[in-house]
Amino acid sequence: MSTEPSHYHRHVAEQKRAAIIEAATRLFLDSGYASTSLAKVAEAAGVSKATLFKQFPAKAALFDAIVSExxxxxxxxxxxxxxxxxxxxxxxxxxxxxxxxxxxxxxxxxxxxxxxxxxxxxxxxxxxxxxxxxxxxxxxxxxxxxxxxxxxxxxxxxxxxxxxxxxxxxxxxxxxxxxxxxxxxxxxxxxxxxxxxxxxxxxxxxx
Missing domain, CATH: 1.10.357.10 (Tetracycline Repressor, domain 2)
Structure with a gap:
């Protein structure tokens, strides 16, 4: 059995990533970088903290992704x-x-x-x-x-x-x-x- 994620699961992961980046950008602008926690980002993006931490284990990594995107x-x-x-x-x-x-x-x-x-x-x-x-x-x-x-x-x-x-x-x-x-x-x-x-x-x- 293949261990590669299916097209559907890749699509869902991409949607969640986009939602996380959008929510983080909005929170960083509204509340400032220091006052924005990953937990707040997860809540605003509508994803679990586990999902967010899996993709972005640190706030700096999330900001890097925002810049690159x-x-x-x-x-x-x-x-x-x-x-x-x-x-x-x-x-x-x-x-x-x-x-x-x-x-x-x-x-x-x-x-x-x-x-x-x-x-x-x-x-x-x-x-x-x-x-x-x-x-x-x-x-x-x-x-x-x-x-x-x-x-x-x-x-x-x-x-x-x-x-x-x-x-x-x-x-x-x-x-x-x-x-x-x-x-x-x-x-x-x-x-x-x-x-x-x-x-x-x-x-x-x-x-």
């Missing part, structure tokens, strides 16, 4: 090289989708609010969320440089510049303005302008 993208493969504008446009729109996901702004607020007491939350957010995504953009720029379609001496700086132009409009005002909600056309325009600036600065000159 929030930054996960379906398309992790970089665009093909050869067309810097097209590739950056695809990355830019994917970044907008990521930053405007429900709960992303809340996740940043949790980290910022709790950082003085729990610096490990900031480290987790950086190491398991922002850094892997940033590295994917840097690798794409490395590939364009290697292909001769971009002239880049510092791809880390270039990736910072590109993502910063987008997040400075899409995400960071949400940290101070609860009603900040630019429409899709405005965000698409920001991406287009960021791509044009990157292409003007780093695009290879063909002769």
């Amino acid at each position: 929030s930054w996960k993208v379906d398309d992790v493969v970089s665009p093909p090289t050869g067309d810097l504008r097209r590739g950056l446009t695809a990355i830019g729109h994917r970044y907008v989708e990521l930053l405007t996901r429900p709960g992303m702004a809340a996740l940043f607020r949790i980290v910022i609010a709790e950082l003085p007491r729990f610096p490990e939350l900031g480290e987790a957010h950086f190491e398991r969320g922002k850094l892997p995504y940033f590295d994917s953009v840097r690798r794409y720029l490395d590939a364009e440089h290697a292909a001769g379609t971009a002239e880049l001496e510092d791809t880390e700086l270039a990736a910072t510049q590109f993502l910063g132009m987008i997040s400075n409009y899409v995400l960071w005002p949400r940290m101070l303005l609860l009603d900040w909600s630019p429409d899709e056309a405005s965000m698409a325009h920001v991406v287009d302008e960021a791509v044009l600036m990157m292409a003007a600065r780093y695009g290879a000159i063909t002769r």
Whole structure:
């Protein structure tokens, strides 16, 4: 007899995991990281404490999962090289989708609010969320440089510049303005302008 869980049991486990992560995010934001216990999360998620502890034996592990889930993208493969504008446009729109996901702004607020007491939350957010995504953009720029379609001496700086132009409009005002909600056309325009600036600065000159 196979010891592998059935499709049904895997589906149930995934549903419970999603409920736990959603409940924990809400409680962390409402009550703070320190005041939220795993028992409270289990109650809010509608699962037993045994079920929660089986998946997340510590609160830090649960927060790590929240970060990883929030930054996960379906398309992790970089665009093909050869067309810097097209590739950056695809990355830019994917970044907008990521930053405007429900709960992303809340996740940043949790980290910022709790950082003085729990610096490990900031480290987790950086190491398991922002850094892997940033590295994917840097690798794409490395590939364009290697292909001769971009002239880049510092791809880390270039990736910072590109993502910063987008997040400075899409995400960071949400940290101070609860009603900040630019429409899709405005965000698409920001991406287009960021791509044009990157292409003007780093695009290879063909002769």
